[in-house]
Structure formats: structure tokens, C-alpha cells
Amino acid sequence: MAAANSFEITVKGKQAHGSRPWTSVDPIVAAAQIIMGLQTIVSRQTELTKEAAVITVGKIDGGVRSNIIPEEVTMIGTIRTLDEDMKAKIFEDIERTATNIAAASGATAEVKINKGYPVTYNDPAITRLLMPTVAATAGEDNINLIRAITGAEDFSFFAQQVPGLFIFLGGMDPAMNPAEVGGHHTPTFQIDDRSMKLGVELYTNIALDYLSGKAR
Amino acid sequence: MKLLLPFLLLLSFALSAQNESHAKTAAAAIEVEPKVIAWRHHIHENPELSNREFETGKYIAAHLKSLGMEVQENVAHTGVVGILKGGKPGGVIALRADIDALPVVEEVELPWASKVRTTYLGKEVGVMHACGHDTHVAMLMGAAEVLTKRKADIEGTVVFMFQPAEEGAPEGEEGGAELMIRRAYYPTIRSMSPSASISTPRRHSAR
Numbered sequence A: 001m002a003a004a005n006s007f008e009i010t011v012k013g014k015q016a017h018g019s020r021p022w023t024s025v026d027p028i029v030a031a032a033q034i035i036m037g038l039q040t041i042v043s044r045q046t047e048l049t050k051e052a053a054v055i056t057v058g059k060i061d062g063g064v065r066s067n068i069i070p071e072e073v074t075m076i077g078t079i080r081t082l083d084e085d086m087k088a089k090i091f092e093d094i095e096r097t098a099t100n101i102a103a104a105s106g107a108t109a110e111v112k113i114n115k116g117y118p119v120t121y122n123d124p125a126i127t128r129l130l131m132p133t134v135a136a137t138a139g140e141d142n143i144n145l146i147r148a149i150t151g152a153e154d155f156s157f158f159a160q161q162v163p164g165l166f167i168f169l170g171g172m173d174p175a176m177n178p179a180e181v182g183g184h185h186t187p188t189f190q191i192d193d194r195s196m197k198l199g200v201e202l203y204t205n206i207a208l209d210y211l212s213g214k215a216r
Numbered sequence B: 001m002k003l004l005l006p007f008l009l010l011l012s013f014a015l016s017a018q019n020e021s022h023a024k025t026a027a028a029a030i031e032v033e034p035k036v037i038a039w040r041h042h043i044h045e046n047p048e049l050s051n052r053e054f055e056t057g058k059y060i061a062a063h064l065k066s067l068g069m070e071v072q073e074n075v076a077h078t079g080v081v082g083i084l085k086g087g088k089p090g091g092v093i094a095l096r097a098d099i100d101a102l103p104v105v106e107e108v109e110l111p112w113a114s115k116v117r118t119t120y121l122g123k124e125v126g127v128m129h130a131c132g133h134d135t136h137v138a139m140l141m142g143a144a145e146v147l148t149k150r151k152a153d154i155e156g157t158v159v160f161m162f163q164p165a166e167e168g169a170p171e172g173e174e175g176g177a178e179l180m181i182r183r184a185y186y187p188t189i190r191s192m193s194p195s196a197s198i199s200t201p202r203r204h205s206a207r
Helices: A027-045 A084-104 A124-138 A155-161 A193-212 B004-045 B054-066 B133-149 B176-185
Strands: A003-012 A053-062 A072-081 A108-117 B070-075 B079-085 B088-098 B117-120 B123-126 B155-163
Touching (some): A003 A027, A003 A084, A027 A072, A072 A084, A084 A108, A124 A193, A124 B004, A155 B088, A155 B176, A193 B088, A193 B133, A193 B155, B004 B054, B004 B133, B054 B133, B070 B176, B079 B133, B088 B133
Parallel strands (some): B088 B155
Antiparallel strands (some): A003 A072, B117 B123
């Protein structure tokens, strides 16, 4: 699962009457250019053959009425990455893109990147060690090794300290249609009680097999 | 062939030991399932937001104490850590479940649906286990019960970590796994077994 970091960009210009833009430094136009500039970070500057990455601007805020060019525009967004080096590079790319595009029109941009969750990454050795236990418990045919997803999890902090294994356990009533059920974080989300027994078994067998060395 | 045979015998012995152990687990899981479902319904009906899991924490702690294990409460605000020492010496493994709910109004028709309302960021909101953490808590409580019964079989120590605020601590507060590591992992767990995997902190970055 991806690392999630949020960013905040404050573009500062010079306020003026909307009829006289030449007396302003327009932060709205600069912000628009910055948003478009950010699009080229993932599409043109990130090595996507390594891993996927996402930059999304989720909110933009500036101005009060039609005929005032405001002093300031702020925008916030999220960055999703699956690789620590790519993450560090994207942080730098955002800073460089925003500040230089702002500077082009005489505005300034201040970029703040907030610490989020690191990449959730299953340790290969622990995964190899425990997969036979997981398969024996859940049934070989019920195991899906999934591709990376851009959601995030704070389990990643534990997995930075010790080798970690993170498992998704299916919990949908098999009689339901996956296309119609409520997703995570929605008011109609539900989990079938019958799915929990397997979770109890997985926790238990993983603990016992790991400690006894039978998983090895 | 002389060398291979004992190896094969050993291997089949190891495999049958694992099968036997898993069969015991399966039987114990069937036995504990009604309780797991009841716990899940209780937690689902009484959801609490991140860093506010006061009653959830007490509920978990009461169960772990009833099993006779060493329990730490109010870890990283409302988290609970249970330490189960097995009958034989060995390493350490930690099992983790997150315990917080979300500011969502439940619309599922269930006898145990959440009707809880609270204030979040100045807004009146519902509270719902809309990310399955209620099931994570119930399953780990179930595993704690099963493993306690099989304490004699455990070669080492199992740590149960019930972690608050996975969805993110409220603005201006610390919380979640990061705080849990500072409050539980570093002070207690890391020193428990110098040779076990859990006590060899290392950083790795995904390729």
C-alpha cells in the first residue's frame, strides 16, 4: 500500500482591482499554472516503470468576489507513492515546480509537505516464511497476491521497526454483488460475521508457526 | 538414501505436527466464533472516533485480563497491549488490530447498527465502523482466547497490540501506530527478546 503525504501550497501575489490586472501579481493565474505544472511531475518526470505515483490537488481556495484579484491562493492535495526514493524526488519536484512557476509571474509559492504514512510493504523473507501457513489455513486457492494499491495504512510504522506482514481478509457476503456493495468508509459498508473465524485462525496459526519455527 | 530418509521422515513429522496444530486451531476457532460475533456486534454498536476509543479500550482490556495475561492500558491514549508468555522459551511475535471508527452515519439495517452521534470538527456526525476495525478487534480478541488456551504450545511470547487512531489522530493530536511504537514498542517489547525478529529494528524501503 502506498505512502500518503499531504501538501499545501500558498501562492502569494499582489492584490488589485479586477479591472486592472497589470497593477497586480495575480495569484489565481499563477495557481492555475502551478496545478497544470504539477501534472507533468508524474507524467514526465517520474520513472513509472518502477512504481506508480499520484499527485492530486483536492482543494483550492482564493479570492472573495468577481472584481478583486486576491492577495493569496492556497491549495492542498495528496501524494501517493510506493517507493521511498521516488517519494523524496516528488517532494523536491513539487517544491521546484511551484516556486519557479510562481516566480515566473513575480508571485511566490510556499510549499509545505506534511508527514503522512510510509509505504506499507510486506517483508519478502517474512512473507515467504509465512505464506505456507496462510495457504494451509485459508486454502491455497483462496490466496490472491495483489498488486500495489494507492490506499495507505499506518501499519507501515510497525513494519519500519520489524519485518511486517499485512493481510487483507475478504469479508463480503458471497451472495452479494461486489459492484453494488458499499465500499470502505461509506454508510452502507458491511462485513459478513462468518468471515471472522478465518481471521482468528490466521492470527493464531501465524503466531504459533512463526514461533515454533514450523513456518521455516 | 541413508541420509535422505531421516530427512524425509523429519519433514513429514514437521508437516504432520503443523497439520495437527492447525486442526487444533480450527476446532478452537469454531468454539470461540459465537463470542467473536457477539464482541463484534457490541463494538459495532458502540463505535468511537480516533483517540476517543475509551470504552473500546476498556472492553478489550477486560477480556485480556480475564484471560490472565499481562495487560497495558491507555497506551498511545486508548490503546491496549496484551503480553502472553508461552510455556516454552522462544522469540516474540506481535499481532496488531486497529480499533477506531469513522465519522459516518450508518445506513445498514442491522439490529446492532450504530446509532451513535458525536461532534467532529464542529459538525454533528454519526459514528460508524465503516472500515471493519470492529471485526479486527473481535478477531484478535478471539485469537487471544485461543492462544491463551494453547499457552503450553507457544514457544516464546505473543504480543497483542490493539492500536487506536489508524484513521488519523484529530488535528493537533498525536496518535496511531507511530505513537504506539514510542509508547509500547520501544519501552517494552523491543527489550523482551534480543534474538527475536521483533527486536531487530531495521528500515527498509520498497524497491
